[in-house]
Amino acid sequence: MRLPQISIHTTDIQMDWQIHKPIQHIKQPRAEQRISQPAATVEIHTQKGKLSIDSSQARRELGNYPTSEMIMRYAQEGRQEMMKGISRRVREGRQMMLNAGKGQRGAIIQQIAMQNSGPKRPGPYNIKFVPSVGSVKVNYRPATVDVNIQRNEPKIDVKVNKPIHDYTPGKVKGTMIQRPRVDIDVIG
Known part of the structure; x- marks a missing residue:
């Protein structure tokens, strides 16, 4: 016994494509x-320094006094000195009064x-430095500088431009040259 056979033949489609590519400009x-x-902004404030020198004590030690004080x-x-002279004369007069005439004959x-x-010595001698150390008073107040700086922020103005976009879409056009087909035959 013979079985029938099926024969299938297919024909593919054939197309002719015309493609126009898309165009895009950005x-x-x-x-x-x-x-x-x-x-x-910069502001600078200064206060001057001050130097004071007081040499009045040194001048006094050297014997230079103001006129009124002198x-x-x-x-x-x-x-x-007047009081010393008066007391010396009173003492000498009392001495002469008490001791005179007692056989002294002018002694x-x-x-x-x-x-x-006779010479009178003032006392022990020593070296003395005139004026003394520290007799000149020096006082110094240093200058002060105050600096104030106020910085200003930069001013930035930005305008962002939008992109320019030009687009032409592509086209695809197709023409069928051969139609697809399926042929089925029964043999036998």
């Missing part, structure tokens, strides 16, 4: 930018003359 204009930097000192010293006057004559 342009990005540059951003417009303006930048300005305002100058900083007059007062000389008047005081004169008064003291008391000789004694008083001996007391008042």
Whole structure:
């Protein structure tokens, strides 16, 4: 027994394509930018330094006094020397009064003359530095500088431009040259 056979033949489709590619242009204009930097504000305040030198004590130690003080000192010293002179004369007069005429024959006057004559040494000598150390007073106040700076922020103005986009879509056109086909035959 013979079985029938099926024969299948296919024919593929054939197309003729006409393709027009799409066209796209993109342009990005540059951003417009303006930048300005305002100058900083600077304020400087200074206070001058001050130097003071007080040499009045050194001048006094050297014997240079103000006129009014010099007059007062000389008047005081004169008064003291006058009082010393008065007390010495009173003492010598009392000495002559008490001791005179007792057989001394003028010896008391000789004694008083001996007391008042001859060199008198003022005392132990030592080196003295005039003016003394530290007699000139120096005071210095340094200068001060105060600086205030106020910075100003930069001013930035930016304008962003949109991109320019030009697009032409593509086209595809097809023409069928051969139609697809399926042939089925039964053999036998």
